[in-house]
Amino acid sequence: MNKHDQALLDAADRGDATAVRAALAAGADTEVRDAHGRTPLLLCSLGDRVEAARVLVTAGADPNAQDERDESPWLATGVTGSVAMMRVLLAAGPDLELRNRFGGIALIPASERGHVDYVRALLRETDIDVDHVNRLGWTALLEAVILGDGGRAHQEIAELLITAGATVDLPDRDGVTALEHAERRGFTRIADLLKSAG
Incomplete structure (x- = not known):
């Protein structure tokens, strides 16, 4: 070089x-x-x-x-x-469809990590696929519930994804929906958001 x-x-x-x-x-x-x-x-x-x-x-x-x-x-x-x-x-x-080593797009790790402002801006300023499924069988919404902590940031992200048109009943590869994951983990606020959207 x-x-x-x-x-x-x-x-x-x-x-x-x-x-x-x-x-x-x-x-x-x-x-x-x-x-x-x-x-x-x-x-x-x-x-x-x-x-x-x-x-x-x-x-x-x-x-x-x-x-x-x-x-x-x-x-x-x-x-x-x-x-x-x-x-x-x-x-x-x-x-916007470029995939990381897990087969995910930029929206998925951002949702999992609780980057609220980024997710809001990405959904507002691009036409990124809100329902993209990675190699683990997870969408941004599923990943926010499965790998998130159920706190305020992940609640806001779930709401942003739902508002952007995420398919709330799209299950993971085991047939478990985001709502079922939220209920299993005791994420009441996210579960309520998902029920309202269902």
């Missing part, structure tokens, strides 16, 4: 937008990969380095470039829950 490419990776990892600009001006490749297959834009996304990411997006960096673990800049926003990064990457035209 040449020194300019390495400088770009380092600058992206630090979130140094000025150094990113300088490395690109010196001829660095926007799609250079580190030892784990991560591009500069993915490093920015993982670290929520919004300004450095904006420079890379302007230079044409790919929001869909996946690393050795199938993570991409776009998918990483669902993990971090960064609305600002999501909006920077939306300008680059990400593939």
